[in-house]
Amino acid sequence: MPEEKTDLNAEKTQSGTTALVAEDPQPEIQESAEPPAQARAAEGEAAAGDAPVSRAEFEQAKAERDQLMDRLARLQAEFDNARKRAEREKADFRDYATGSVIEQFLPVLDNFSLALKSTGSADQLRTGVELIVKQMDEILRQMQVTPVATVGEQFDPRQHEGIGTVERDDLPDHSIAEEVRRGYKLRERLLRPAMVKVVSNPKQKSE
Numbered sequence: 130m131p132e133e134k135t136d137l138n139a140e141k142t143q144s145g146t147t148a149l150v151a152e153d154p155q156p157e158i159q160e161s162a163e164p165p166a167q168a169r170a171a172e173g174e175a176a177a178g179d180a181p182v183s184r185a186e187f188e189q190a191k192a193e194r195d196q197l198m199d200r201l202a203r204l205q206a207e208f209d210n211a212r213k214r215a216e217r218e219k220a221d222f223r224d225y226a227t228g229s230v231i232e233q234f235l236p237v238l239d240n241f242s243l244a245l246k247s248t249g250s251a252d253q254l255r256t257g258v259e260l261i262v263k264q265m266d267e268i269l270r271q272m273q274v275t276p277v278a279t280v281g282e283q284f285d286p287r288q289h290e291g292i293g294t295v296e297r298d299d300l301p302d303h304s305i306a307e308e309v310r311r312g313y314k315l316r317e318r319l320l321r322p323a324m325v326k327v328v329s330n331p332k333q334k335s336e
Contacts, residue, residue, distance in 0.1 A: 233268050237261060277312035277323040279305045290322040294329040302330035
């Protein structure tokens, strides 16, 4: 019968397809036992970093550290010695300069002592004191110490210290009429201002 033959052929075809499918398995993916190159390199670096330091390397590093510490201590000591030496030299120079000034004024002190022991008259004592003052002025001049100009000069607050006024019409207003205490300059540097009395001229003020 034709219908049965067709069915058998269909079954045969289906069975053959099934057999072909069964006989064609999927290819297996084989993993390589050897790791990639990058992984091997990373493992090598890790192994190298974890490698213990040898005894010789440790002793060498310790010796270098001790040398650096010793050098640092020597430099610190040299710096301290240099600082102390500079301070000592500065103090010696200051003492030498002070001693030179005092040495020049010792004769003045001697003359004052002689004046106090003098039994002369008041005029003789005054003459002796005037000579002592001139002697002191000469010493100051040699040290380039000069008095600040006062009487007859215009009042200058940078060099003069006014402690009062004097009313006069024969002198310019704001000029210096009287010196109360002398001021001094060392070259151009003011050591102390001069105490003065300043003129107050009513005629010039009214004009």
